[in-house]
Amino acid sequence: MSAALATFDEVLAAAARIAPHAHTTPVLRSRAIDAMAGCNLAFKAEHLQRAGAFKFRGACNAVWRLTDAEAARGVATHSSGNHGAALALAAATRGIACHVVVPRGAVASKLAAIAGYGAVLHRCEPGIAAREAACAAVVETTGASLVHPYADAAVIAGQGTATLELLATAGPLDALVVPVGGGGLAAGTALALAAIAPDCRLYLAEPAGAAETRDSLARGERVTDFTPDTICDGLRGTLGQPGFDTLRAHGAEVLVVDDADTVAAMRLLWQRMKQVVEPSSAITLAAVLGNPGRFAGLRVGVVLSGGNVDLDALPWAA
Amino acid sequence: MSAALATFDEVLAAAARIAPHAHTTPVLRSRAIDAMAGCNLAFKAEHLQRAGAFKFRGACNAVWRLTDAEAARGVATHSSGNHGAALALAAATRGIACHVVVPRGAVASKLAAIAGYGAVLHRCEPGIAAREAACAAVVETTGASLVHPYADAAVIAGQGTATLELLATAGPLDALVVPVGGGGLAAGTALALAAIAPDCRLYLAEPAGAAETRDSLARGERVTDFTPDTICDGLRGTLGQPGFDTLRAHGAEVLVVDDADTVAAMRLLWQRMKQVVEPSSAITLAAVLGNPGRFAGLRVGVVLSGGNVDLDALPWAA
Numbered sequence: 001m002s003a004a005l006a007t008f009d010e011v012l013a014a015a016a017r018i019a020p021h022a023h024t025t026p027v028l029r030s031r032a033i034d035a036m037a038g039c040n041l042a043f044k045a046e047h048l049q050r051a052g053a054f055k056f057r058g059a060c061n062a063v064w065r066l067t068d069a070e071a072a073r074g075v076a077t078h079s080s081g082n083h084g085a086a087l088a089l090a091a092a093t094r095g096i097a098c099h100v101v102v103p104r105g106a107v108a109s110k111l112a113a114i115a116g117y118g119a120v121l122h123r124c125e126p127g128i129a130a131r132e133a134a135c136a137a138v139v140e141t142t143g144a145s146l147v148h149p150y151a152d153a154a155v156i157a158g159q160g161t162a163t164l165e166l167l168a169t170a171g172p173l174d175a176l177v178v179p180v181g182g183g184g185l186a187a188g189t190a191l192a193l194a195a196i197a198p199d200c201r202l203y204l205a206e207p208a209g210a211a212e213t214r215d216s217l218a219r220g221e222r223v224t225d226f227t228p229d230t231i232c233d234g235l236r237g238t239l240g241q242p243g244f245d246t247l248r249a250h251g252a253e254v255l256v257v258d259d260a261d262t263v264a265a266m267r268l269l270w271q272r273m274k275q276v277v278e279p280s281s282a283i284t285l286a287a288v289l290g291n292p293g294r295f296a297g298l299r300v301g302v303v304l305s306g307g308n309v310d311l312d313a314l315p316w317a318a
Numbered sequence: 319m320s321a322a323l324a325t326f327d328e329v330l331a332a333a334a335r336i337a338p339h340a341h342t343t344p345v346l347r348s349r350a351i352d353a354m355a356g357c358n359l360a361f362k363a364e365h366l367q368r369a370g371a372f373k374f375r376g377a378c379n380a381v382w383r384l385t386d387a388e389a390a391r392g393v394a395t396h397s398s399g400n401h402g403a404a405l406a407l408a409a410a411t412r413g414i415a416c417h418v419v420v421p422r423g424a425v426a427s428k429l430a431a432i433a434g435y436g437a438v439l440h441r442c443e444p445g446i447a448a449r450e451a452a453c454a455a456v457v458e459t460t461g462a463s464l465v466h467p468y469a470d471a472a473v474i475a476g477q478g479t480a481t482l483e484l485l486a487t488a489g490p491l492d493a494l495v496v497p498v499g500g501g502g503l504a505a506g507t508a509l510a511l512a513a514i515a516p517d518c519r520l521y522l523a524e525p526a527g528a529a530e531t532r533d534s535l536a537r538g539e540r541v542t543d544f545t546p547d548t549i550c551d552g553l554r555g556t557l558g559q560p561g562f563d564t565l566r567a568h569g570a571e572v573l574v575v576d577d578a579d580t581v582a583a584m585r586l587l588w589q590r591m592k593q594v595v596e597p598s599s600a601i602t603l604a605a606v607l608g609n610p611g612r613f614a615g616l617r618v619g620v621v622l623s624g625g626n627v628d629l630d631a632l633p634w635a636a
Contacts, residue, residue: 026344047592048592052592057333251345270594270629271629274365274366274370274593274594274595274625275592275593275594276588276589276592276594277592304571307592311585311588311589311632311634312635314629314632314633316629316630317630317635
């Protein structure tokens with residue numbers, strides 16, 4: 001399904017498809033943080049999604065839209081992060097095989113989570129070329145369907161379902177802030193907003209050390225030659241072609257955030273909201289706090305994208 | 319109000335009195351933790367209560383049951399922990415003065431929270447005798463009403479309201495586990511269960527390093543000569559007389575928990591449920607996990623009592 005761009009109809013179809021499996025996550029609010037931000041914040045708590053991140057939405061949609069014959073051959077991906085765990089759990093909900101290609105040197109606790117959901121791990125050398133080659137080999141051997149972490153229309157459509165729920169629960173919003181890495185969540189969000197809340201402005205929070213989405217949208221072509229340097233481990237990927245095309249079509253403004261501000265926002269969410277969120281989530285609040293003029297007095301949605309963090313290596317202890 | 323024992327009617331009155339000010343906190347569930355515990359757990363999320371702990375319920379009830387004339391003279395207490403912050407915020411909801419006696423050497427971040435809610439801090443020497451003397455002097459000078467952290471019928475009645483909400487949301491429970499320190503929450507819970515869920519067994523989770531409630535209930539008289547040694551900073555107090563009398567009347571079983579098991583449970587709640595809870599909360603889950611035979615297959619309520627933790631000194635880093 002990765003060739004065509006996703007559509008809003010596919011977001012709606014995804015919502016129906018994943019409903020029996022995914023959590024309808026709550027929308028959280030905090031008077032204290034509203035007072036600091038000078039606006040009215042609605043936090044979509046995707047860190048409380050199954051497998052601890054919004055990634056389960058897209059993975060679940062990709063798994064359940066397969067025909068029975070396709071599903072019988074399983075699914076495959078290359079990701080040692082949230083998408084790998086999400087796809088493993090999504091495959092488990094359908095009782096099919098999941099192959100996850102992981103580079104040597106990946107964090108052991110993350111691999112344990114993926115294996116814990118029943119996936120088969122395939123080791124490869126580090127680097128995107130080695131990962132893609134190893135994944136292609138697995139697909140060739142097994143006949144599994146490749147589910148790319150973000151450059152996939154079914155995944156993008158699935159990620160868009162979070163926005164449907166947020167708007168249904170929080171009511172009208174003036175602005176919505178989501179993190180951007182490979183662009184799956186950003187593109188799905190753009191599709192949903194264009195269809196049901198066209199007056200809601202979309203902002204993409206991007207780490208200063210991996211701000212190629214800003215550059216890509218500014219230049220009108222994808223920037224791919226960069227080396228990410230950011231604490232936001234979920235946002236180190238390169239904006240994919242489907243995400244790029246969708247964001248160009250619908251429009252979105254990138255807000256670049258320094259890691260220090262992301263860490264401060266993460267601490268604030270832990271301390272005041274009592275929520276364990278990862279840096280790639282907290283960057284959205286940091287983007288709001290760092291741009292008070294833009295959001296003053298508005299109703300602002302913020303997607304807390306995930307909560308999978310290494311409790312033994314908290315960033316403020318570094 | 320501290321002389322008489324609280325009644326269930328006072329719990330009901332407290333619920334109505336605090337409704338405009340306190341949060342109705344959510345009930346959280348986790349399939350992963352249910353699977354580990356072998357039972358069906360309903361977590362009452364009092365760490366999401368205002369000021370970050372259930373203590374706001376009792377403090378709020380105590381503040382709002384004062385006559386206008388009493389209220390005009392303010393309230394006072396001695397507590398550098400969650401009750402101090404809760405009373406300060408409760409006083410702020412009524413626009414009255416709050417005096418908090420704090421010992422020299424108390425944690426600066428906790429004092430800042432109390433002062434942040436607008437309370438006046440009064441320093442005293444460490445030790446319960448010095449604290450009580452300093453508090454009595456403040457009451458004498460100002461005419462403020464003393465609101466004891468737990469040996470107070472209005473406070474106990476307020477704490478009981480959490481159980482009303484839990485049962486209303488979670489439905490029938492076979493068992494309910496709450497932490498016990500001074501006994502305010504335990505006594506309020508016992509009153510509520512006796513009236514509306516008499517078949518639900520009450521368990522009190524108590525740290526091994528401060529297990530004087532177990533000893534007091536076993537001996538039939540309050541044990542007061544002990545030196546607490548536990549990471550559960552909210553549970554170092556001595557069971558008060560009203561708590562003792564109420565627990566003796568209604569019955570409750572104490573489950574003693576080692577700090578190491580509390581820390582493991584706290585980590586589990588952070589990692590799997592993504593909730594920032596303090597050790598004094600996590601001890602309830604530790605009590606369930608440590609007594610699988612007692613809870614197997616049951617519907618078990620667990621009160622997550624607070625989430626005020628020093629993010630710079632996490633217990634597993636020690």
